Amino acid sequence: MAVMAEPVAAQVRRSSLWSRAFESRNCLGAMFMVPAIAILILFLAYPLALGFWLGMTDTKIGGAGRFIAFQNFVSLAKDSVFWLSVFNTIFYTVTASVVKFAIGLYLALLLNERLPFKSMIRAIVLLPFVVPTVLSAIAFWWIYDSQFSIISWVLIKAGLITRYIDFLGDPWNARWSVVAANIWRGVPFVAITLLAGLQTISPSLYEAANLDGATNMQRFRHITLPMLSPIIAVVMTFSVLMTFTDFQLIYTITRGGPINATHLMATLSFQRAITGGNLGEGAAISNAMIPFLVAAILLSFFGLQRSRWQQGGRD
């Protein structure tokens, strides 16, 4: 027995801190999390913290700034262009999201029916999502061009208008134009995701509802909508966040013009920080988006909490 026991004891001694760490559940778990934590800190937490800090300084490109506490925010509060961009952002987000949801839901319901050429239609619906944003933005830029706009051309040829529409020169025309471009781009995401949600609803539920005496509208109201609501919450959260922080479309089509009528908070922040060189002020504008985004996330967090019927039972 003594002969047997000795090597075992030696082994225990040799399995030092290192190998014991590998055997410990907690240590091993922590080690597996290190890469993820490193990535999160490096690419998320650090830039965010840096942004916070910059927003409290008067840093300019090429020079170190001083800590000026909330002075950037105080001056922004008196800045009418900033408030215009806040209004633009909210207008842009609300109108685009509502319309994207409506069209997306309609397309999803349509694609969920038996249709000829269904897979082809589905592929076409996805197209706007596949095209790189900047490319589609440039296409829209041409569509909205004051001299070469195809829309104006068609309407004139059809005899409906007499002069070219100034899509991007008039503030409200420009706002609606970029909203339309954003809708065109965002609908496929909403439609395809809602379609995936629709396809998880068992057809026998509709058959049961049918036998229970439900009309088409009642089936939509009592089966489709409640069953789809978790997916709707996810999709609309993503949609709102992506629209609120949109930059590429606006920057490519209007660069915030005319007279700041389409400046979103994101584009204004870029303009002040990079083009204008006032890093501190730009960061402050970015930081001002945070309360809105947090509100949207909180709203979805409570919306996303699984309803009672989705939670598992005792089993």
Place this chain on the structure above:
Amino acid sequence: MSSVQIRDVRKSFGNFEVLHGVSIPIEDGQFVVLVGPSGCGKSTLLRMLAGLENITSGTISIGDRVVNNVQPKERDIAMVFQNYALYPHMTVAENMGFSLKLRNAGSDEISKRVKRAAEILALSPLLDRYPRQLSGGQRQRVAMGRAIVRDPQVFLFDEPLSNLDAKLRVAMRTEIKELHQRLKTTTVYVTHDQIEAMTMADKIVVMHDGIVEQMGTPLELYDKPDNQFVAGFIGSPAMNFLKGHVRVNGVATFEGPNGVKLPLKTAPAGSDGKPVVYGVRPEHFTIADDGAEAEILVIEPTGSETQVFAKVGGEQVVAVFRERHQFNPGDKVRLKPDPALVHLFDEATGKRM
């Protein structure tokens, strides 16, 4: 409650006909079981009765009304689905009251009827639960509750027990039968399980490849199967079939494979020398000195009875004994079918002779 008439009903999906002219009369209050192997068209027929599938030709009437072009919701029927199809976002009470709510019934009326159905099905303590919080058997009962709340003309059941474990299935079988005895609502029940059919039905309809093979009471089908398909489908373990010829040489006998001779009570007229299939149920074998020689292969005791697999004339047969014989695999015994309980089928057509 009302009667149901299915007359020469056909169903095609594209060019492919799955039901080839099915006629089934169902009396008021009857419990009819459609049984058959998968793909025989029984579920399609039930769905046509519910209005979930179109009728290609023929007529279906409920009561005095032809319902071919009547919307499902106007047919006054209730269906229990195989997967129950409970609305996951509604409580048990809401599930059961949904059809009444759609009919704009008052909330007092709804809760009264839901409560009554819940009492019948012992669901009263579960009314506020969601389907996910229920066990399989409870969900099954909610699905039935949803059907009985409406007090419909006809109940339709589409393989309702196939998602339950064996023990629960037996219990629910009894429960459904008892429910029918209490409510006396006309019921059409689809299953592939012949034991369910035998135990529950007033009338069994055996379907196969889109036609009705035979209909009748469970014991009629068991004792006098019209053809070899029904004979083999009804009964467990299944009936033994041996191919051979009838010999009328003073006494009628059956000459089976490898010269095995088995007794016949009488030979049907003109059957001498005809190729036939000799059918004998496992429980109709006895051990007798004048039986056919058999070599025992496997013995499966179930407690109440013993199933013995043996070779007779090179063909495998199964015999069931309630007595406890001391057999061992490899033993030679003599098996004798009861001639009065033997079935003869025409080998070419499979029809009973």
